[in-house]
Amino acid sequence: MLLEVRDLHVEFHTREGIAKAVNGVSYAVDAGETLAVLGESGSGKSVTAQAIMGILDVPPGRISGGEVLFKGRDLLKLKEEERRRVRGAEMAMIFQDALSSLNPVLSVGQQLGEMFTVHRGMSRKDARAKAVELMDRVRIPAAKERVNQYPHQFSGGMRQRIMIAMALALEPSLIIADEPTTALDVTVQAQVMDLLAELRRELDMGLILITHDLGVVADVADRIAVMYAGRIVETAPVHDIYKAPAHPYTRGLLDSIPRLDQKGQDLYAIRGLPPNLLNIPPGCAFHPRCPRARDVCTTDEPPLYEVSAARRSACHFWRETLDDVDG
Ligand code: SF4
Numbered sequence: 606m607l608l609e610v611r612d613l614h615v616e617f618h619t620r621e622g623i624a625k626a627v628n629g630v631s632y633a634v635d636a637g638e639t640l641a642v643l644g645e646s647g648s649g650k651s652v653t654a655q656a657i658m659g660i661l662d663v664p665p666g667r668i669s670g671g672e673v674l675f676k677g678r679d680l681l682k683l684k685e686e687e688r689r690r691v692r693g694a695e696m697a698m699i700f701q702d703a704l705s706s707l708n709p710v711l712s713v714g715q716q717l718g719e720m721f722t723v724h725r726g727m728s729r730k731d732a733r734a735k736a737v738e739l740m741d742r743v744r745i746p747a748a749k750e751r752v753n754q755y756p757h758q759f760s761g762g763m764r765q766r767i768m769i770a771m772a773l774a775l776e777p778s779l780i781i782a783d784e785p786t787t788a789l790d791v792t793v794q795a796q797v798m799d800l801l802a803e804l805r806r807e808l809d810m811g812l813i814l815i816t817h818d819l820g821v822v823a824d825v826a827d828r829i830a831v832m833y834a835g836r837i838v839e840t841a842p843v844h845d846i847y848k849a850p851a852h853p854y855t856r857g858l859l860d861s862i863p864r865l866d867q868k869g870q871d872l873y874a875i876r877g878l879p880p881n882l883l884n885i886p887p888g889c890a891f892h893p894r895c896p897r898a899r900d901v902c903t904t905d906e907p908p909l910y911e912v913s914a915a916r917r918s919a920c921h922f923w924r925e926t927l928d929d930v931d932g
């Protein structure tokens with residue numbers, strides 16, 4: 606296994622108390638595989654990624670338990686210097702906002718080239734050639750002519766491709782993309798997703814795709830892990846999820862995807878808001894919003910039940926949820 610997160614816990618110490626951002630998350634991704642991590646904002650999906658990358662803002666964030674095994678080594682036990690080396694060369698992250706991640710006063714070629722001069726000791730001329738090669742690789746047209754342009758001279762979708770090129774530069778074995786297409790319009794979103802999926806296959810990388818939008822991952826993910834209030838509530842192969850969710854929260858996310866045949870109708874939205882992490886509801890954290898909740902849900906926290914060999918659901922009533930294909 607390329608990456609295995611085991612029972613990860615992250616807390617944020619605030620003036621109001623301890624916010625439990627990640628409460629025992631376990632997931633794994635292998636080379637050549639795409640794991641989509643899904644959830645609303647505040648579900649802990651980005652914080653988990655930051656803990657994996659070792660870029661969690663500390664303080665107030667603190668990893669209070671668990672392991673992050675990367676190629677068998679626990680990253681949480683490495684010294685900061687070793688950690689930095691792994692982060693630079695073996696894993697890379699792509700963020701939502703390319704414009705604020707790129708340096709506005711350096712040309713795209715300079716920024717891409719720096720990856721090779723700084724990390725690989727290449728000459729500037731060779732680094733420039735590498736930059737053009739990377740721009741070709743992420744299908745930026747006329748790369749040779751555009752390599753001297755600045756980030757603001759590219760469209761949002763092209764800038765996101767440049768971010769992908771930066772992430773690919775040192776040929777990492779793992780890429781974590783946090784809402785990589787959220788700022789783009791729908792057609793461009795699909796193109797960037799397809800590109801990511803294609804490169805992942807070509808380079809046999811592991812890809813963790815973090816998103817709040819179940820609609821964008823259908824064609825690119827192998828597995829999905831759905832997070833709620835800092836926990837995984839359902840994990841399954843992507844096709845199982847689309848066929849029939851085994852958790853009411855996943856069902857809600859699925860029903861909120863806009864569909865072509867529902868044009869003009871109001872979009873379904875899960876009622877209520879995600880919980881305050883300083884004060885997570887007892888029992889099943891989703892119970893105040895769950896259309897299926899019963900008494901036991903307010904007192905007994907559901908474990909991750911085994912639905913099938915490749916599938917888990919943290920719902921006491923996963924059987925009924927699964928059978929109830931019409932919602
Ligand atoms: Fe809903 Fe209860 Fe299942 Fe939680 S355990 S998702 S409240 S039915």
Ligand code: MG
Binds near residue numbers: 646650651783
């Ligand atoms: Mg986020």
